[in-house]
Amino acid sequence: MAGIMLRSTAFTDHDLLPGRFAKDGGNVSPPLQWADVPDAAEELVLLVEDPDAGKEPFLHWLVTGIAPESGEVPEGGVPPGGQEWPNSFGETGWSGPLPPQGEDPHRYFFRLYALNRPLELPGAPRATDVHQALKGREIASGTTVGTYYR
Structure with missing residues (x-):
């Protein structure tokens, strides 16, 4: 499967997320940039999850219907054409990290x-549910990871 280059200008892969992105900070979504999206792509989907939150990954942001040619989303923005969905906090859109105080850093x-x-x-x-729905539809993907602790 092809790879999409996904990165942020606000943090590097496997680095600490700045506090302004945390739920108890500014709670704004980080800027993201991407490239190498296959021409055959009909839509892009952005999924942000914390696998360290418990038995099931904690959903922080889900955006579907993103325009394949878009290339980026600014800090605090919604990707072009995107539809935001409810997250595990029960809120629609971005809800930043809020791991329990004193735990090891969580990965996002x-x-x-x-x-x-x-x-x-x-x-x-x-x-x-998202991972299940992706099966048979995914033609490329890209990942970057941020960490956070309180």
């Missing part, structure tokens, strides 16, 4: 998927 996986046909999801999908 920012994943961008290129799909060959639009994603179909239930009304309030969990991260596992």
Whole structure:
């Protein structure tokens, strides 16, 4: 499967996320940039999840319907053409990291998927629902990881 280059100008891969992105900080989404999206992509999907939050990954941000030619999203913005979904906090859109105080740093996986046909999801999908729905549609992906602790 092809790879999408995904990065942020606010943090480097596997580095600490600045506090302004945390739920108890400014709670704004970080800027993201991407490249190498396949021409066959019908839509992009952005999934941000914390696999260290418990038995099931904690969904922080889900955006579907992103225009394949878009290339970036600014800090605090919504990707072009994107539809934001409810996250695990029960809020629509970005909700930043809020791991329990004193725990080891949690990892926040920012994943961008290129799909060959639009994603179909239930009304309030969990991260596992998204992963299941991606099967058979994903033609490329890219990942960058931020960490955070309190």
